[in-house]
Amino acid sequence: MSQVLDAPPPTPAPAAGAPGEDLAALAARHGLSVSGARPTLSAYVRQLWARRHFIGAFATAKLTAQYSQAKLGQLWQVMTPLLNAAVYYVIFGVLMQTKRGVPDYVPFLVTGVFVWTFTQSSIMAGTRAISGNLGLVRALHFPRAALPVSFCLQQLQQLLFSMAALVVILLAFGVPPAPSWLLAAPVLVLQFVFNAGVSLIMARVGAKIPDxxxxxxxxxxxxxxASGVMFSIDRMVSAQSDLPSWLGTLLQANPAAVYIDLMRFALIDSFGGSHLPPHVWAVATGWALLAGIGGFLYFWKAEETYGRG
Structure with missing residues (x-):
């Protein structure tokens, strides 16, 4: 008679977790984290800074490719705002006579058009930064703020090309070089921070509402x-005695008008400090900080939602 040996009892599988342990605690116990979760603010800033070279290279590549199919190529970076300025000169300067009483009107107008185009193009590009690049957003892991910031940097690079043409126009119309031209650099820094902040806000809105x-x-x-691109807000407010005082103050505190007037003050000798609103540098800095910091925080709050849905 054969002897039957009892097989040892099977070893029970390890329990997935202690009774009552929820999934979050189980994940924490094994060092797991949510895929695509929003990082802390400090970690997000460090990630963005670590990718600064990507931001610069992406902006340069987009700028180079923008007019790659055109025969005139990169010349359109200068010709487009110049053609806009020519149209505005005919309509507003000649037909509507907004140039009356404004010395150096052509440099005045071209400066306004170039500076305004920087803000306009940055915001438009920021609005489509996420919704227009979903393939990139879904394929690669990187701080999404890199996209609207890189588009703003692209527009800044384009403005610098245009500034070379602006210098030629200033000299051609008898505006001499002056030490005040150096003030253009801090104006551009403040405007870039403001544009980037608004672009970040619009990128989040555009990601949720593409329309x-x-x-x-x-x-x-x-x-x-309303930003005084084609006319002088200071002269208009002074000439319109029936204009409510609050409306004049609102027009002069308009951030786009502030940066345009500061650039005119820096570059055009006839546009003196009397044409600027009170505390203009403080206002320009305040707008930059408000939009830059506020826009960055607003965009970061929805970091984990971009590219989903």
């Missing part, structure tokens, strides 16, 4: 007409 990109040209055109 906002169709509405933005109308909103920006309205903003342009």
């Amino acid at each position: 906002i990109a169709q509405l933005m040209p109308f909103l920006l055109r309205t903003w342009m007409y």
Whole structure:
């Protein structure tokens, strides 16, 4: 009679977790984290800084490719704002006579058009930064703020090309070089921070509501007409005695108008400090900090939602 040996009892599988242990605690016990979770603010800033070379290279590549199919190539970076300035000169300067009483009107107008185009193009590009690059957002892991910031940097690079043409125009119309031209650098820094902040806000809005990109040209055109691109806000406020004082103050504190007037003050000798609103540098810095910091925080709050849905 054969002897039957009892097989040892099977070893029970390890329990997934202690009774009552929720999934979050189980994940923490094994060092797991949520995929795509929003990093802390400090970690997010460090990630963005670590990718600064990518931001610069991406901006340069987009700028180079922008007019790659055109025969005139990169010349359009200068010709586009110049053609806009020519159209505005005919309509507003000649037909509507907004040049009356404004010395050096052509440099005045071209400076306004170039500076405004920087803000307008940055905001439009920021609005489509996420919704127009979903393939990149879904394929690679990187701080999404890199996209709107890189688009703003692209527009800054384009403005610097245009500034070379602006210098030629200033000299051609008898505006001499002056030490005040150095003030253009801090003006551009403040405007870049402001543009980047607004672009970050619009990137989050555009990611949630893509149709906002169709509405933005109308909103920006309205903003342009209130920003003194083609006329002097200071002269208009002084000439319109029946204009409410609060409206004049609002027009002069308009951030786009502030940066335009500061650039005119820096570059055009006839545009003196009397044309600037009170505490203009403090206002320009305040707008830059408010939009830059506020826009960055607003965008970071929704970091884990971009590219989903």
